[in-house]
Amino acid sequence: MKALVVHCHPNPDSLCAAARDRVVAGLEAGGHELRLRDLYAEDFVPELSSWERVHHLDDPANKPDIAPYADDLRWCDTLILVYPTWYSAQPAMLKGWMDRVWVRGVAYELPEGGNRIRPLLHNIRRIVVVTTHGSAKWVNAVQGEGGKRVAFRSLRVLCSRRCRTTWLALYGADTSGADRRVAFLDRVERTVRGLR
Numbered sequence: 240m241k242a243l244v245v246h247c248h249p250n251p252d253s254l255c256a257a258a259r260d261r262v263v264a265g266l267e268a269g270g271h272e273l274r275l276r277d278l279y280a281e282d283f284v285p286e287l288s289s290w291e292r293v294h295h296l297d298d299p300a301n302k303p304d305i306a307p308y309a310d311d312l313r314w315c316d317t318l319i320l321v322y323p324t325w326y327s328a329q330p331a332m333l334k335g336w337m338d339r340v341w342v343r344g345v346a347y348e349l350p351e352g353g354n355r356i357r358p359l360l361h362n363i364r365r366i367v368v369v370t371t372h373g374s375a376k377w378v379n380a381v382q383g384e385g386g387k388r389v390a391f392r393s394l395r396v397l398c399s400r401r402c403r404t405t406w407l408a409l410y411g412a413d414t415s416g417a418d419r420r421v422a423f424l425d426r427v428e429r430t431v432r433g434l435r
Contacts, residue, residue, distance in 0.1 A: 240271040243315035247278045247322040247333040258369050259321045261424045265431030274311050278332050285335020299344040308340040319367040328385040346397040363398035367405040369427055373413040
């Protein structure tokens with residue numbers, strides 16, 4: 240398995256950082272290849288510039304800032320996103336990565352004169368989300384679980400038709416005790432190690 244791990248949290252001592260470390264440990268224990276992107280540590284620029292918006296249909300070769308990230312997406316067969324859920328969805332940094340990297344020529348093709356995109360990331364056969372929620376699961380359900388919809392509907396449709404999904408979430412993280420957090424981290428590592 241070739242796994243791309245995209246981590247998004249500003250605090251290197253956070254629970255999400257611990258989850259990232261357990262993802263990496265699980266992948267290594269499972270004998271998988273991996274690439275790790277830490278968006279905050281790399282100072283990824285999430286803002287879509289006005290130039291990028293005007294040129295969003297241009298060839299990605301004309302966008303050198305995103306080239307290494309696009310290469311990562313084309314390389315992997317498994318995408319693992321590790322992030323906290325803020326305001327029912329991904330942090331702005333991660334959403335910016337999606338806006339800037341999942342573009343025409345990388346994630347999809349739009350034929351000349353066409354109005355329907357064609358997915359390009361057929362190599363991605365699995366998407367795994369590892370996330371924490373401050374609120375309880377029922378609150379997220381009432382809110383519609385926007386982050387889950389983005390990952391498993393919007394991104395997934397640009398991947399392999401048989402793309403499988405795995406959702407690993409710790410709900411009520413703000414009030415969870417050490418035992419629940421350790422159990423969550425153990426589950427993350429165990430699940431990732433067993434991916435095939």
